[in-house]
Amino acid sequence: MMSAIEASLAAAATRVGDLTPLVYDRLFTHLPQMRAEFWRDRSGSIRGEMLARAFEALLDFAGPRLFSPAYFRTELVTHDAYGIPRDLFATFFAAIAETIEAACGDEWTPAMAAGWRGLLADIDAELATVPGLDAPERLLDPATILPTGAGGIAFPHR
């Protein structure tokens, strides 16, 4: 049987289609300073890839948990190198949940609300067990490398 989480994703996708712009709009509403962090992502492919992997991991975490606990830990460390503070992961997940709720509209059920609340709380608890950083959080200030002027820097591989 489909879980409430799966049902919410199916309903949201049917009603709205691609959720990517809506999720990132919400993320940047909560964290306006994060917009600049995606300065390399001129085509949107990084944001798309990141959200696709987040959905895969969320579904695994809501189900069999075959890889997601280790994967979330891996991404915390990978994102250290991007200069993303670890506590922002919870905000990203919240932005996803809020987007799904809004997209579901009147198809959003109490079971879906409880499912997402429980899922986000479980992930918080999981990430809280990860040992802290022993290096400065911010390795690179994007303001010092952001493209200036119209057009910016071209990244042909994106």
Ligand code: HEM
């Ligand atoms: C479960 C949570 C997350 C997952 C699975 C994830 C996954 C990924 C992946 C796979 C990429 C590389 C995409 C590519 O190059 O094709 C990426 C890049 C990136 N992520 Fe995340 N991410 C997560 C959370 C976050 C959060 C919370 C933030 C900030 C609020 C963030 C900011 C970024 C940025 C700025 C990049 C681009 C770095 C670059 O310039 O290459 N990520 N993420």
